[in-house]
Amino acid sequence: MSVLIFDLKESGDLGAIAVLGIMMLVLTFAVVITINRIPGFGAAQRLRNT
């Protein structure tokens, strides 16, 4: 997707770049938020707490 954005930039299609860029950001934020929602990182933390 990043290469497509780069290519669209060369053809000057800024509207399409913006749409793809927002999609990329939404995907990134969704994953980052999902990771942050995972309770603790690794079972180690859970084992220590129990």
Place this chain on the structure above:
Amino acid sequence: MTIALPAESAVRRRTFKIDFSLPVLIAFAAVLCVLIVLPMSWLAYYSVVDKAGQFTLENFATLVTEPEFRGPMLTTLILATSASIFCALAAAPMGWLVARTDLPFAKAVRALVTASFVTPPFLGAIAWELLAAPNSGLLNKLYRHLTGAEMGDHIFNIYSMTGLIFVVSCYTFPYIFVLIANALDRIPGDLEDASSMLGGRTWTTARRITIPLALPALLAGMLIAFLQAMTLFGSPAILALPAGFHTMTTKIWSLFQFPPKPELAAAASLPLLVLTVMLLRTQQMILGRKGYSVVGGKTGDPRLIRLGIWKWPAVAFVFAVLMLPVFLPYFALINAALSPIATTLVTPENATLKNVWFTFGLSSTKIALQNTFILGALTATLGTLMALVIGYISVRRAVVGHQALGFLATAPIAIPGIVLGVGLFLTYTQPPFVLYGTLWILLLAYLTIELPAAYQQLSSAYKAVGNDLEDASRILGATRLQALRHITAPLLRTSVIATWCFIFVATVRELSAAIILFTSDTRSCRS
């Protein structure tokens, strides 16, 4: 409690069990060599041969003597130095405000810094193009509208060295912020309390205690910022090329345009590689200085300084900084997506979804999405699996030479994406492995680039899990691989999921290696 196994059955079980651990571990070592050692060897080889394959140092001489290379080198040096200084100027006070003062909205500030951290720099550069291009930029249009200035007058020109330094700084400052804020978070309040009790005023305590303890993090952050700015491809390609100048990364990329000069590209890549290794080593030394270690037992929470009347000016400063990498660029992107003309302000009357339908109607978009998800999922799965096994070998010291395996898994951190791209191009454009133009070469590139982070993350997770349960399973007859599969891996489930997600996101955003390795064949997914 002791479990007594019938001796006969235990012996029988051991008799028929084949331990595949060692061959599997050797196979992973071989894969690492293919991923890292092979492209770097070809890179080194190509840098010292001419087109006929004869040994020469002419490529390096060209780099030093030709103005077309000296210019980009100087530009890269200025860019990296300026960006690291500007980043430090913005990030250090922000880090201090968030970590050690009663700044309102501190959590929101950390979240917004994360947003700028995960924004691909090339996307930020495009957004700033929409905002500050001399003629069509929204901010320049606003300026002309407010002042009545002539068409062609502008206050911002993003296509300039200053513009490039600014945009690169916008997406590099989180590295310094994170290091500073984390360092300040960890400094125990006891030390500052002791200083206060001994008569030290706020400034004296800051000067004698807080700043010296945070200084290594600042210096390390500046080195990382320098490194990022030096090896970045996307932003310079978007802003420097239209302005008519090159950085080293764009110059290397241009050497692959017709007629390609891979020998020169290899020679130009090596200084970047050497400098990156040196900077990372320096950063490690700075952060590892024992003189700055805070050793003690239970420590108090960091002491928060009351900002008093400076509270709201501090909030204004922090949000003004965050406006540059987050609010303004995001606004520009949303505006461009919804506006009939990307550089015209969207209003409720002219808002349209035309761009959305157009983008998703493009066949190239569908193929790009398909390739992105295939590569993202494959890289994340294979990368996590490799990091899981290599982390296990390294942390549990499972085989002789585990240090070498750990080193190899960490080594790609010192290889800039564009340099790896050149190395892979040189390796896989010739028999017996002709992978150029297929998705496989991208998979190799992404795996190599993402492995160090995945390895570090899972190694930390292994260190946190004791090996008692694993030892128990070994005593009961499990092989190392069975113990890893049935005992340790399930215990690391959340870390494994997090690592998978990190690799997936990083793969989706990667540009610098992909730009060298993508061809029209790759795009049409013929691999």
